[in-house]
Amino acid sequence: MRVKALAWMLACVSATLASGCGGSTVQPFRIGILSDCYGPAGGANELNVASAELPLIERGAKPLGREPSDGIGPVSIAGRRVELLTGCVAGTGDVIPEARRLVEGEGALAIVGPEDPSQGMALRLYARERPGTAFLIEPSAAPELTLSDPAANVFRFALDAAQSSAGLGTYAFLRLGWRRVVVVGDDVPYSWEEAAGFIAEFCALGGRVVDRVWVPLGTDPATAATGRALRSADGVYLAPAVSPMSAFLKRYASAGHDPSRELVSNTSLLTDPTVIRVANGVVVGGSPSLQPTPSERAYATAFAKAFPGISAAGALTGLSVAYRDGVEAVLQALEHARGTSLLDALGRVDLDSPLGRLHLDRNRQAIGPNYVSRIEPGRIKTVRVVPDVEQSFGGYFRPGDPPPSETSPRCVKRTPPPWAR
Amino acid sequence: MSVVYLADDLHLKRQVALKLLAAPLTEDEAFRERFLEESQLAASLDHPNVVPIYAAGETGDELYIAMRYVEGQDLRVRLRAGALDPKRAVRICSQVADALDFAHDRGLVHRDVKPSNVLLDANEHVYLADFGLTRRVGEGRTADPALFGTIDYVAPEQIRGDEIDGRADVYALGCVLYECLVGSSPFRRGSDAATLFAHLEDAPPPLPILDEVLSRALAKAPEERQRTCGELIEEAREALGVAELGRSRWPLTAAVSAFAIATTVLLAVFLTRGGGSASAGLDGRLLRIEPGSSRVTTSIPVGDGAAAVAAGSGRVWVASYRDATLWELDPRTGAITHGPALGRPHDVTVHAGKAYVASLGPSQFGGNVSQYDAVSGGHTGGLDKFTCSLTSGTYGVWIAGCPDVYELNIDGSNVVAEAKVTIPLQAHLSAANDREGLAAMAMGEGGVWVIGDANDPRLWRIDPRRHRIASTIHLGFPPAAVAAGDGGVWVTDELDDRLVEIDPSETRIVRSIPVGRGAAGVAVGAGGVWVASTIDHTVTRVDPSTGRVVTTVSVAIRPRAVAVGGGGVWVVGDAR
Numbered sequence: 002m003r004v005k006a007l008a009w010m011l012a013c014v015s016a017t018l019a020s021g022c023g024g025s026t027v028q029p030f031r032i033g034i035l036s037d038c039y040g041p042a043g044g045a046n047e048l049n050v051a052s053a054e055l056p057l058i059e060r061g062a063k064p065l066g067r068e069p070s071d072g073i074g075p076v077s078i079a080g081r082r083v084e085l086l087t088g089c090v091a092g093t094g095d096v097i098p099e100a101r102r103l104v105e106g107e108g109a110l111a112i113v114g115p116e117d118p119s120q121g122m123a124l125r126l127y128a129r130e131r132p133g134t135a136f137l138i139e140p141s142a143a144p145e146l147t148l149s150d151p152a153a154n155v156f157r158f159a160l161d162a163a164q165s166s167a168g169l170g171t172y173a174f175l176r177l178g179w180r181r182v183v184v185v186g187d188d189v190p191y192s193w194e195e196a197a198g199f200i201a202e203f204c205a206l207g208g209r210v211v212d213r214v215w216v217p218l219g220t221d222p223a224t225a226a227t228g229r230a231l232r233s234a235d236g237v238y239l240a241p242a243v244s245p246m247s248a249f250l251k252r253y254a255s256a257g258h259d260p261s262r263e264l265v266s267n268t269s270l271l272t273d274p275t276v277i278r279v280a281n282g283v284v285v286g287g288s289p290s291l292q293p294t295p296s297e298r299a300y301a302t303a304f305a306k307a308f309p310g311i312s313a314a315g316a317l318t319g320l321s322v323a324y325r326d327g328v329e330a331v332l333q334a335l336e337h338a339r340g341t342s343l344l345d346a347l348g349r350v351d352l353d354s355p356l357g358r359l360h361l362d363r364n365r366q367a368i369g370p371n372y373v374s375r376i377e378p379g380r381i382k383t384v385r386v387v388p389d390v391e392q393s394f395g396g397y398f399r400p401g402d403p404p405p406s407e408t409s410p411r412c413v414k415r416t417p418p419p420w421a422r
Numbered sequence: 423m424s425v426v427y428l429a430d431d432l433h434l435k436r437q438v439a440l441k442l443l444a445a446p447l448t449e450d451e452a453f454r455e456r457f458l459e460e461s462q463l464a465a466s467l468d469h470p471n472v473v474p475i476y477a478a479g480e481t482g483d484e485l486y487i488a489m490r491y492v493e494g495q496d497l498r499v500r501l502r503a504g505a506l507d508p509k510r511a512v513r514i515c516s517q518v519a520d521a522l523d524f525a526h527d528r529g530l531v532h533r534d535v536k537p538s539n540v541l542l543d544a545n546e547h548v549y550l551a552d553f554g555l556t557r558r559v560g561e562g563r564t565a566d567p568a569l570f571g572t573i574d575y576v577a578p579e580q581i582r583g584d585e586i587d588g589r590a591d592v593y594a595l596g597c598v599l600y601e602c603l604v605g606s607s608p609f610r611r612g613s614d615a616a617t618l619f620a621h622l623e624d625a626p627p628p629l630p631i632l633d634e635v636l637s638r639a640l641a642k643a644p645e646e647r648q649r650t651c652g653e654l655i656e657e658a659r660e661a662l663g664v665a666e667l668g669r670s671r672w673p674l675t676a677a678v679s680a681f682a683i684a685t686t687v688l689l690a691v692f693l694t695r696g697g698g699s700a701s702a703g704l705d706g707r708l709l710r711i712e713p714g715s716s717r718v719t720t721s722i723p724v725g726d727g728a729a730a731v732a733a734g735s736g737r738v739w740v741a742s743y744r745d746a747t748l749w750e751l752d753p754r755t756g757a758i759t760h761g762p763a764l765g766r767p768h769d770v771t772v773h774a775g776k777a778y779v780a781s782l783g784p785s786q787f788g789g790n791v792s793q794y795d796a797v798s799g800g801h802t803g804g805l806d807k808f809t810c811s812l813t814s815g816t817y818g819v820w821i822a823g824c825p826d827v828y829e830l831n832i833d834g835s836n837v838v839a840e841a842k843v844t845i846p847l848q849a850h851l852s853a854a855n856d857r858e859g860l861a862a863m864a865m866g867e868g869g870v871w872v873i874g875d876a877n878d879p880r881l882w883r884i885d886p887r888r889h890r891i892a893s894t895i896h897l898g899f900p901p902a903a904v905a906a907g908d909g910g911v912w913v914t915d916e917l918d919d920r921l922v923e924i925d926p927s928e929t930r931i932v933r934s935i936p937v938g939r940g941a942a943g944v945a946v947g948a949g950g951v952w953v954a955s956t957i958d959h960t961v962t963r964v965d966p967s968t969g970r971v972v973t974t975v976s977v978a979i980r981p982r983a984v985a986v987g988g989g990g991v992w993v994v995g996d997a998r
Contacts, residue, residue: 039727039744040766041782044504044605091743092768093875094861097900097916098940098956102980105939106957123876126900130917274662312507 029075029082032331033103034324035114035124038070040091042116046070048316050087051308052325053113056332057085058307069308078335085328090115096123104134110343111135113327116320118143118162118190128152135343137330140323144194145404147366148392156347156365158330158354159323160288161392162194163201163405168373168387169238169265169286170202171421177262179203179235181211185225185249186240188215188407195267196240197405199286201397203238204412206421215407216244223248227256239266245273250280268374280376284384288319289356290372291381300325300355319356326354357386366392387420394418428491431476438476439492441552443485457485463530464553471521473541473551492549497537497598504605508662511602512655514540517548518595519651525553526588526650533586535594536575537601574607578622578642588651589644595651596639599658604629606783608640611764616801635661705997706742707979708751710990713948716963716973719990722758724749728994733987734772735796740994741767741779748779750799753988759799764792772796772987773814778830780809780821791821791830793837803835811872815865817886822860822872827884841889848878866906866946867926873913876900881913883929893929897922903983907946908966914941914953921953921964933969937962943993947986954981954993961993 036049051069054062057076062085065072075084086107088099096115103109111134115121121141128136129152136155138146142162147155173179182203186192192215200210212230216222222241226249231237237253239246250260258264261282268287270276289297300322301313308316316322334346352359357370373385392398395418403409429440443457461478468474477488497514500506506514518540522532534552541549577593579586600608608627609620626640635657641647648654706728710720727744733753740749741763748767749760765783772778777794789808794801810824819830821839825847828839847859861875869892870884879900885892902916910932911924919941923933938955945952950963950972961981963972979995986992 047504093877094902097876098902098942101940101957119875119877123900126876127917312510315507 027081028108029084030078030111030335031084031086031103031107031109032111032113032328033086033088033100033107033109034328035088035090035096035099035103035112035120036324037091037116038087038089043091045116045315045321046089047311048318048321049114049116049324051304051311052316052321052323053328054085055304055307055325056329057083059303060332067310069311078332079338081335083332083335088112088114090117090120093117093119093123096120097127100124100127104131109134111137111331113137113139113324113331114141116140118146118194121146125152125155128155133344135331135334135347137327137347139327140320142191142194143404144197144392144398145402147364148398149400149402149404151364151366154344156330156361158326158350158352158359158361158367159319160367160369160371160390162191163198163394163398164367164369164390164392165287165319165371166195166198166240166267167202167286167371167390167394167418167420168385169267169284170199170204170206170208171387171417172284172286172373172385173199173236173238173265174203174206174208175422177236177265179208181209181234182236182238183211183228183230183234184213184238184240185222186215187222187242187244188217189242190405191242192240193405193407193409195269196238197398197410198394199238199240199265200410200412201394202418202421205395205397205415205417207414208412210412213407218244221248222246223252225249226252231256231258236263236265239264239270241267241269241272243269243272245276246270247273247276247279250276250283254279277376281378282375284373284375285381286371286373288369288371289317289322290383290386291374292372292383293317294357294383296353296357297355317355322355326352326356326359329354362391364392368392390420391418395421429488431488437491438488439473439490441487441489454480454485461487467521467525467528467530467553469521469524471517471548471550472524472553473549475553489551490549492541492543492551494541494543497540497542497602499538500542501537501601501605506602508603510546511599512659512662514542514546514548515595515599515602515658516652516655518550518598519655521548521550522588522591522595522651526591531586531588532591532594533580534575535591535598537598540598573617573621574610576618576621577644579644581618581621587644589647589649592639592647592649592651592654593641593644595654596636596647599639599654600626600629600632600636603632608636610762616764632658632661706740706744707995707997708738708740708749709977709979709981709993709995710753711952711961711975711993713950713986713991716975718975718977720756721978722751724758724994725760726996728996729768729982730770731983731985731992731994732770732772732777733985733990733992735775735777736988737772737777737796738985738988738992739770739772739777739779739796741770741781743768746781748777748794748799750777750796753990761799764790764801764804769809769811771812771814771819773819776802776832778804778812778814778819780812782808791837793832793835803837805830805837805839807839810860811863813863813865813870817865817870820863820865820870820884820886822863824860827860827863827870827872829886829889843884843889843891845872845874845882845891847874861901862903864904864906864911867909867911869906869911869926871904871906871911873897873901873904876916881911881924881929883926895924895929895931897931902942903944905944905946905951908951910946910951910966912944912946912951912966914944916941919955921951921962923969935964935969935971937964937971938974943981943983945984945986945991948991950991952984952986952991952993954984954995956980956982956995961991 034053038046054073060076062076063074088103121138139157139159144161214225265284305313330350338346359367359369368391371387427440465475474490539552575594575597577590611617706724708722712719724740725742725745725747729743730741738751751758765781767781769780777796779792792804810822812821825845827843829841831838831840864871872882874880879897881895883893899915902914905912913922921935925932937953938958938960940957943954953962961975981993981995
């Protein structure tokens, strides 16, 4: 009995340092993540959970099982026990109930996720009801989440979809000399949002969009490769979401165009890996960098060490890294809060993300780098790191603007963003 | 057909996997003889990727095989955590291919290649197990479903009862490779019969990266397939840009392939958003509440992610999204049966002796409405259409196709979506191609009622005879569910924990009734309006005439959906 009693006392002493024992009122700080664990994007759930767990592992937390979704033990930060909870959403209808379960049922004080833009917008409704809780709504990429009517407790340490095309419009206008462009993409919001960034930059510099061709899912995008508008344009900006684009490039080239001079794209072009056989010289824009940076390599190494059974390459997507960055930002805020509120501390976090240095603007939206790369034989080379990409593109996007759509934003000449050089 | 035990070999002091054959098979003398002969064949395979067989025989009335115990997990369990990255998928499948080609070279065909027969040790060394169905090439044929392997991976010629050779295993390995990369088998359908039919008739689902390779491997005619499993793997390596172990290949293609697969999976979220109410819980349950006493009288396990329930035609149907199953209860006898759904089911309704189930899939961006005999459970028809929700009643069966609503024209098993009514969803986040935006439907009180989601919180009343929108109500709160009956239209507010009553004739909000936290599903009938509350774990009964809460029932689940019928109030949710 004495041994047991002594062990209990020792346990209390050490636990008190972390979370309070024997009557302390300090509650654990719980971070909840929202990820799709069995819906359309459920295949990435283990990656997302692992990414969220990595900052805790780096601070000494121990995995509770073989798979990331088995959970992870607590850590102590600034004298407070920190725990990670997982929540699952497979559709917009799940978001508010699941967030409420984590916050009101499980006591989460910060939420990170979800992936989907619509789900993020729904979560913002709930965030307004819980002003004391931090919502790091990422990677959910709808620009209007933070651009228009932002909530004071909503943060996004990730670029929105428009920001992730920064640099491409400048490249097309200044390097390739385009003045007239046709935009071709999947007819889905993610493509509209990515195209919005290209249009804003290209048009601000004085370019014109002569046509926007949105291809319904299930339709062969190659049918859009020979339209009349393409013949009168200097080039094509491609914004696919998931459609394979090899056939488009082949048909575009066979119509007499040189894709290396007359085509730029978002990085979703590489969803179809066979495209590299016909995309020599094509320039693509997005984040993370396709030519891994030292910080990306370091992250991949740390990830592989923590999760040897999971593809570190798969973890280096903007979607999964956003879970790491969200949890890391919360932990850094806790470490540096020093008596201020978590929300205030979060606003001051300057995050060393695998994707580059991120800090927040007044609307708590990330400002960070984007990458423009060229597909070359045997490699993808970064041709420009676009620094400090901010959400408004130098004021092109304004609060209250219609969100990106098939027809929005309009193409007008304005003051180009600072990186348009 | 068999049970595998972890057993101790008392002579050699080692653990072995001991497989005992099921009794019905052991009673078949012909089978016993063939089993013993085939065990000897399998035991003759000495290959690093084949599970070594130590002994086989019969003792008493039982047939057994003793083989190496492989500590680790099988590929089926591994795939529950999601698809594999291309490099890993190819690494695993290439070892399976080595084992199969080794067997084929010796005139043997495995015939039951599937993830659960692929054992992975701690270092992911692969052991192919269960040569229990192995046959010599040209040595007889069978079309007995019990003997031709697992139907998700079975080659068309096996189904037809044709003579088979190693190319049947090529086909099965193609199915396994597809499942490794995508997370689901390529021809999985809502019933065994539909799956077999798909193997025989349907084209493989598209997988842009591997289209050419898989269209060969999964060709209906064996002569159109790769000649060996190794050839299949080599073509997959080439297409995916995945280097063979120990060789240095073009690193760009490997990186791009990993990016592409990851992006394909991840971007799917932007395109196919589930309209169903999935929850994070495990262990689905179906509860019956006795309307008179408001007591829970029955609690029955159903599939994970139980999302929808419907009662009618003397049966209760449950759709479980997470494990893609359908459950049918006979409330009089308590008998419950279940089977696989055609995709991931998220809504169900019962009408005129048929159950209609809305599911996501089975193709990557697809959806369907399947029709079943409500009593026998047999699949009777359906249509391929992405469907957010559905409802039925006086005006037939209606579906919300996001954003278009249709009345189903049903002629026996012929189901056609007709009389389109377009819902003017807000342009951006609920746009036509966004495939989401209509959260739920109901029928009654002179209309078909459709609610938007949190990003477009409106209620539309459709005139079911004229097939046009009769009125629109801006709700001002994110709606979770809708029901119509007892003089009102009832909508739950998932943010402020209210049941809101709408006057169907004036289409305005007339009453707001506080209910438990996390208001979700709602149903009308049996003298009440019943509201499920997911955070409080309660079901609230409201008097529809007074709007007062009559009683609140605590339930030991997170209740998601409610239905009334068959003498009870039926609630589904997850036990955690």
